[in-house]
Each structure stands twice: as structure tokens, then as C-alpha cells.
Amino acid sequence: MNQVYVYAKGQTIDGYARLHYYSWQILRQFFGVTTISQRVVEAYVGEYASGKSECAVNRAVELACQGRQVTLVDLDIVEPCYTLRPIQDELRAAGVDVIAWETRRTMGLGEAGTLLKPQARWALHRSGDVIFDVGYGVAGARTLNLVEGAAQDPDLVVLAVINASRPMTASVEDIVEHVRSLGRVDGLINNTHLAEETTPEVVQEGARLVAAAARILGLPVVATTALAEVAAVIGPRDAMGHPVRPIKRYMPRAFW
């Protein structure tokens, strides 16, 4: 089952002219071209509470629902096992293979040092899609270096998740500065929201800011994420032409 969406509408000439900057992976993402034979390997990085885990979890479930083999890796070594802890079983039931610490198998985490789960180190050697939920900030992004083969993996795309409702990333300049601090970033995700108070306007305003920052950074905006009911109002593309990914909130059940 090959799914090929040929992209035509909504894209500006400006966006088209920038395409030579993008790796083939990004091109694939940007054009929404997906084939079942190709691996999806994505790492979600970004600011604390920007929505990395939510984006990563939703992406993993989305891919699993398409019948794909997916591994979701919790790569947060500062607060491991806390973030995905309460929803691991639910994700496994949805067909996602989860690599994350189980609380009872660990001791003193967060106080006694940091620990990378061995399976996480070798996750890129697995077949199928691999989604990394990476720890926050620049230190979090560096964790990716601990994964064997990360520097060479031809499929890996590092995506910075931006919520412009967060004061630290509320302006174009701040977003640019923040993304530049993260090291390797291949694309941006506009995840602007106000939780249950999110309106389409909030998301669209975020799309404009993230698009402006992306232009300065020379990066594509891979997607805009929005709660399913908000996404339905916005439609398949946001005001800036970015594809809209409807998401479900899993993380409120994960206290941290």
C-alpha cells in the first residue's frame, strides 16, 4: 500500500524556492509523501513543556494505526520513566513498541545519576519506524548523540517542537534563538496551544510566528499539530500551508 500525496496547493513560491536547502527526508516530509517501505525516524526536541512527548506519542500512534511497525523511545535521561510512565501500557495496546524505564526496574533516578536504557542506545538498529522523545533543551538534544548510529542514519529527522504560547518562545526572535541553541534541527513543528483553551486562532498565530522563524532559520515547518477538534476546524492545512496533524492528549495522564 503506497500512499503518495502529490503536493500542489497552498505552497508559496517562496517555500518552493527554498527546497534545495532540504535533505531528501525533509522533502519527503514537507511534501507529505509517504511510502510504506520507507522508515520514519524522527526525534522530537525542544524547550521544556513545548509538547515534545505529546507530539512523539501521537506520531508513534498515528504510524502504528497505519499498520506500521513503530518503536517509541523515551530518551529523557534527566527525568526518565516519569514522563511516559503512566501511559506505557496504553501505547503498547495501540501497537507501539515502547522503550522506556519501568519505575520498579530503576532506583534513585533523578537523584543518583542518569542512565540510558541499553535498548534505547541501539534503537536505530531496529527495523521499522523509530520515534525518539528527547529530553528538553540543548542538553536533551545532545542525548541523541548517545544513540548508536544517530549521526549516520540516513532517515533521521530532528524536529524542534515550538509552542508560541510559552513566553520563552513567543516571538520570532526568541524562537530563532532557541532553535539555534539546540544543535542539529532539520525541521520545526508548530505545536502552539493553550491546552483545553486552544482555539484555531491560537494555532494559526503560532503558525505565522513559527513560519517566520523557519524562514530565518532556513528550515521547513513539517507540521502544525492541533487537538482533533481544533484541527477539524482548521482543515488539512493551516493558514501558512503547513500540513495539520490532529492529535489526542495523552500526557495529562502523565503527571510530569
Added chain:
Amino acid sequence: MREVDNLADEPLTGEKRVFMTGNEVVAWAALAAQADIMYGYPITPQNEVMHYWTRLAPKYNKGFLQTEDELSAGFTTIGGVMAGKKAFTATAGPGNILMQEPVAMAEAMRLPVVVVIMQRGGPSTGTVIYSQQEVMLTAFGGNGEGLRVVYSTATHQELFDYTIKAFNTAWRYRFPTFVLADGYQGKMREPLTIYNPVERGLELVPPEPYVGRPGTPGVDRPPGHFRNTYNVEEELNEVLRGHIADWERVAEEIAEHEALGTEDAKLVVVAHGVVARAAKEAVQELRAEGLPVGYFRPITLRPLPSAALLAVARQAEKLLVVESAYGQFGRLLREALYGLTVEMVPLYKPGVGVTPEEVVARCREIV
């Protein structure tokens, strides 16, 4: 979305709906309250208070000093205050224990230090995550009489509002002031409105130096005798009687609470902090079904809103006391309600969260 601007002296202009973690809220609130400097030592789950303050501080010409431990963080906060700075610190768990010595000194010398606590599990290192087990420690942890103000917040909006208020309370009444939250509040994220309190017409009580003031001591102004040491019992007793009289005079003015449906309730659910959210939700659900259940929440744990609590307890048949600890909050209530025959039913869950469903279920068993 540009209302939050980078102007050095006006960090916050306009009002803005934002999405943040609780720790981050505290840093922004301190900025909004025109705090000058934070002193601190890292401990989970309050680390991001420091992280965000240190990201904001250079932009707005604010200070930060990382000390070697919480004893030092507390004493340097005292130093900042004595120099006339709006100074604060934040800690948790074992750090809160160490913080008690400097806070007791601040209590002795009537110094307006502001301390933010993100409770974690105990005793000892416990967990880094959550509890409500630092109630007694925060309210009475010093080797004194507990003459300090403790605000127990429940929402991110309150974390913002009460962190600003804590600076005002501390500088107005000159008692050490705590904002008592917890690891869930510190780490969870929800929308809130951040604002510039001055633009809202709120007065920010200005700080003033204790030491190094102009004039000759004893000639132009009274000498500044800021003491935590006395030679004899009577001398200490006289000073303490003055402090206690001040405390009793302002306690009712400082005390705050929130209540819902207590007028006709036979059973009143009493909770504080983040647990109060579960209690309130449960009570709203039960009242919608017509059950005579009410909700009472002290916002200040020190001083406790005793008058309001007594009125509620006199009217109700039973109180369901809900907390993520083994009766610490319950102990505060019992002391305030001594002599009343109202039955106190416990729902104590030390170190873990409480859901509205659990409160609803327990209420149904009781009513």
C-alpha cells in the same frame, strides 16, 4: 504575542494567556513582583524555578547566586533582604529541612524572605516527585513559634498571583513568607494569565534596607538592632511577646480561604493545595446530584483561617479531611477545632495524589 517584551525595566506589559509549568510560573511571578535576586541550590522538583529565573535574570538585570547548599541559600537570601533587595529562594524536601535554620533566623529578626516550596515525598530523600508532607515543616519547622505566612496554592494562576502576593505580605508585615506548592504543581502545565501587577492597580510594597541606612544611629534614627541572640530569658520573652502581638493583630487580615456550599452541607470536604482541586471537583459533582456536601479550603495554612473554619465546622456534621500526607493538615485543623464535636473523617494518602473519583466515592460512603 509580543506583549511579553524584553524591556529591561518592564518585563511584563499587557496581559497574556500563556502555557507554562508551575516552576516557570514562579520565576515569571517573581519577575512581575519586581524581585531583585534569587539565591538557590538545585533540588528536584523545583529546579526549573532556578532554570527559568537564570534565563530571565540577565535580560532584566536581575541577580542570581547559586550557593553550596540550602543553608547558604537561606542565609544569603537573608543578606539580600537586609541589604534592601526583594530576595527569594526555592527548595523542596530535604532542602526545606536545611532551609528551616535561616528561616527561623528570619523569623527572629522579622526579615521578609520569600521561600517557594515544591513538596516532594519524604521522609529523607524519599521521592523527587510529589507529596503534601512538608506542611508541618513549612508551618512550624523552625525552633520558634511559627511566625511565618504559608500560602498553599492549587492552580498555576494562584502560583502566579500568590508568588506576587508573598513578596507584598513579607514586606508589609515583615514575617518570612512561604509559597507552598508541590512537585505536581511545579511540573504540570496549564494555561494562566500573566500580567503586570502595577498595571492592574496592585501596589507593590517597596523593599527598604535594614543596614547601611543614612544618618547616625542613635542620633538621626534609632539604631538597627537586628538580633537573633539574647542574653537572658526575659529579654527574649519580651521581644517574642511583641512579635506574637503583631502576629495576632494581623493574622485574620492575612488569612484566606475558599469555600463552596458550606452553608447547607452536612459533610464538608476539607483540603488544601493541589488536592483541593480534586475535592472541589468532587463536591461540585455531588452537589449537582443534590447531596448536602460542601468544600472548604484554607489558602493560608499559617495563619489558618480559623474563624471561617470554625463557622463551617459548627454547621456541619462531619468533615472529610483529604491530603497527600498522613494527617499533617489534619493536625492543623484539629488544633483550630479543639472543643468542637464535629467528626473528622480522614482520607490520608501519604506521598500520592488524590483523584476526584476517590473523594466522590468516600463521600458517598459517608453521606
